[in-house]
Amino acid sequence: MDYIRHQIKDIQIAEIKSEHVVIASIEDATNLIGNSYYQGFDGIIVPEKSISPDFFDLKTGLAGEILQKFSNYRMRLVIAGDFSQYTSSKSLRDFIHECNKGKQVGFVASIEEGIALLEG
Template identity: 55%
Template sequence: MMEIKTHDFNDTKIAEIISDEMIINSAEDALDLVGNIYYQGFDKVIISEKNFTPDFFDLKNKLAGDVLQKFSNYRIRLAIIGDFEKYESQSLRDFIFESNKGRQINFVGKLSEAL
C-alpha cells in the first residue's frame, strides 16, 4: 500500500511517498510513479531509500540511471531520504556527490533536508 502525503512548502506542492514496501524495482515502476505524481500536479517528490530495490544502489546494472532518467524526462525533482554512508562503492558515493550538486536529484539524510 502506498500513500502520497502532500507537503506545501514555499507555494510548492511536494509529494512524499509513504510505504513499507519496495515501490521501485524497475524503470517501469519509476515511470508509473512519475506519471501518477505528474498527473496529480506535483513537480517534486520525496521517496525513502527503503522503497527502492537494493539493485538501484549497484551502479553496474544501470538501473539507477534508467530510473532517474524517468524523473528527469518529466522534470520531476526527486529527493531520496536514507543513510547512504553504509554503501562502500566509491562510484556510488561519487554519483551521489555529483547528483547533490544539482537540483534535479538529491540524496539526503532526513525529511527536513528534502523539503
C-alpha cells in the same frame, strides 16, 4: 503506498510512505512520475528503503535509467535515508556527490532535508 502532501509556497511535494519497495524497475519509476504529476506534485521524496537495492548497485544501470526518466519528465526527486551501508562503493559515493550538485536529483539524510532541498 501513500502520498503525504507538503506545500511550501507554491510548490507541491509528495512524500512517499510505504512499507514495501516502490521503485524496483523503470516501469515503477515511470508510473510514480505519472501518478505524481497527475496529482499536481512538483517533486517527490522517496525513502531509501522504498527503492530496490539494485538501484544502489551502479553496475545494474538501474539508477541511471530511473534518474533519466525523472530528468526527461522534469520531476524532481529526492531520496532520503542512510546511505552509509553503500559507502564501500566509491563510484556510488561519487554518483551521489554529483547528483547533489544539481537541482534535479538529491540524496539527503531526512525527509525534512528533502523538503528544504525541493523548496530551494
